[in-house]
Amino acid sequence: MFSSGSTQINVIQHERTSTRLYILLLFISVIVIIINTVVPIVVVNKRLQLSSLIQYEKLISQYDSSFHCPCSTISIPYQKFITINVTYHQICSSDFIKDIWIQYLSNNNYSTISARTDIRVSIGALFQLLSELCQHSQTTIQNAIDEFLIKTFLSVEIVSESQFLLQINDITGYLESNTARLFSHSLQLLRSFVHGNTYVSVMA
Structure with a gap:
């Protein structure tokens, strides 16, 4: 098959060796194709009892996409494994927003103050x-x-x-942003209400 037309013995032997090697590789390739086409792929299913997350991680790294582990319980409330701790501004836990302090400010008589813009007139309402x-x-x-x-x-x-951690971070991130959006919306309504009342008070 491989022939250069040379009459040298070593060249002829090399060409014969190349031809035989080519035929051998071609034969092996045909056999492999036939086997893959005719012989069905046998899937062996094994049922394992997992006892730890480490065991699962080891199996998933070993078998990759061929490994499946169905859950005995497909749904679980977030409250079973998530705890959310919220830290508010320190003013919201101070004495300045307690009724006794606000009542004290409201009971003071500021009738002698003539300037309506004096902070002492509205300090109780602000707190x-x-x-x-x-x-x-x-x-x-x-x-x-x-x-x-x-x-x-x-x-x-x-x-x-x-x-799992990626999914939980996405979910809690959405909770945080959505809650902030809801509070911002209600705060904007309050600002509009206060601004409207201030305008009416000035015009009165």
Whole structure:
């Protein structure tokens, strides 16, 4: 098959060797193709009892996509494995928003103050507003957390630790941004209300 037309013995032997090697490789390739076409792929299923996450991680790294581990429970409430701790501004836990302090400011007589813009005239109302803002923020956040925790995490198969943490981070990130958006919206409504009342008071 491989022939250069040379009459040298070593060249002829080299050409014969190349031809034989080519035929051998061609024959092996044909055999492999026939085997892959005719012989069916045998899938062996083994049922294992996993006792730890480490065992699962080892098996998934060994068998990759061919390894499947169905969950005995496909849904579980977030409150079973997630705890959310919220830290509020320190003013919301101070004495400045307590009723006794606001009542003290409201009971002071500032009738002798003529300037309507003097802060002492409206100081009680301002602290009352601050108290209500703190209560509103706490209520909004707590309601969002309670609503979130009763929802369920769904998965028909066990997921790796890294994938699980990624999903939880995405979910809690959405909870945080959505709660902030809701509070910002209600705060904007309050600002509009206060601005409207201020305008009416000035015009009165």
